[in-house]
Amino acid sequence: AQRVTQPEKLLSVFKGAPVELKCNYSYSGSPELFWYVQYSRQRLQLLLRHISRESIKGFTADLNKGETSFHLKKPFAQEEDSAMYYCALFMEYGNKLVFGAGTILRVKS
Amino acid sequence: EPEVTQTPSHQVTQMGQEVILRCVPISNHLYFYWYRQILGQKVEFLVSFYNNEISEKSEIFDDQFSVERPDGSNFTLKIRSTKLEDSAMYFCASSLRGARTDTQYFGPGTRLTVL
Numbered sequence: 001a002q003r004v005t006q007p008e009k010l011l012s013v014f015k016g017a018p019v020e021l022k023c024n025y026s027y028s029g030s031p032e033l034f035w036y037v038q039y040s041r042q043r044l045q046l047l048l049r050h051i052s053r054e055s056i057k058g059f060t061a062d063l064n065k066g067e068t069s070f071h072l073k074k075p076f077a078q079e080e081d082s083a084m085y086y087c088a089l090f091m092e093y094g095n096k097l098v099f100g101a102g103t104i105l106r107v108k109s
Numbered sequence: 110e111p112e113v114t115q116t117p118s119h120q121v122t123q124m125g126q127e128v129i130l131r132c133v134p135i136s137n138h139l140y141f142y143w144y145r146q147i148l149g150q151k152v153e154f155l156v157s158f159y160n161n162e163i164s165e166k167s168e169i170f171d172d173q174f175s176v177e178r179p180d181g182s183n184f185t186l187k188i189r190s191t192k193l194e195d196s197a198m199y200f201c202a203s204s205l206r207g208a209r210t211d212t213q214y215f216g217p218g219t220r221l222t223v224l
Contacts, residue, residue, distance in 0.1 A: 032209040032210070036215075042217075043112075043113075043200075043215050043216060043217045043218065044152070044200065044215040045215070046212050046213075046214075049212075051210060086152065090209050092209060093165065094154070094157050094164060094165030095140060095157055095159075095164065095165075095204075095207035095208075095209075096142065096154040096157055096165065097144075097152075097154065097213060098154065099144075099151050099152040099153075100151070101150075101151050102151070102152075
């Protein structure tokens with residue numbers, strides 16, 4: 001079955017520390033993966049997707065098909081990175097997104 | 110930058126009542142979606158809509174639910190007879206063509222509370 005797993009509900013780090021938000025997926029086809037972010041009282045917004053291979057706000061994510069992972073990383077966390085982060089998998093059938101449970105990132109000063 | 114809008118932001122209703130949640134997708138987008146998130150749970154897909162018909166629906170989307178695009182701008186989700194378990198945040202989203210490379214843009218959500 002198609003599934004996205006984010007094992008950590010909460011990740012708390014100090015400002016300036018590296019961050020890695022984990023995401024694993026299960027999908028029989030060729031995966032298209034996204035990271036969405038939701039800042040406090042704001043809407044879900046796209047942070048980045050694997051196909052664009054870009055760095056947004058210092059975050060990067062690499063698709064590892066061997067480990068079926070798409071972990072989100074940032075070398076130096078900032079307080080404004082505090083938010084809920086969702087990993088999502090695009091399903092061709094229905095053109096829909098399947099979301100992980102989300103990880104709250106708290107960056108402490 | 111264009112955004113998906115949703116109204117109302119919060120809807121309180123009595124069990125058994127009908128509710129209509131409204132969305133205005135981004136104007137040149139062709140694919141529309143509803144997702145929901147029960148408090149403390151995952152964001153779940155409900156339904157996708159393209160070319161004035163349902164493209165796919167989840168098992169959650171039973172006969173109590175319906176969607177409509179009544180005019181050129183609005184996209185609505187109707188729940189005919191609400192149940193307590195329908196209490197959730199409902200998100201509307203739209204994308205340009207529904208392709209795997211397209212971004213789905215989300216609205217701010219409508220919080221539905223069923224009493």
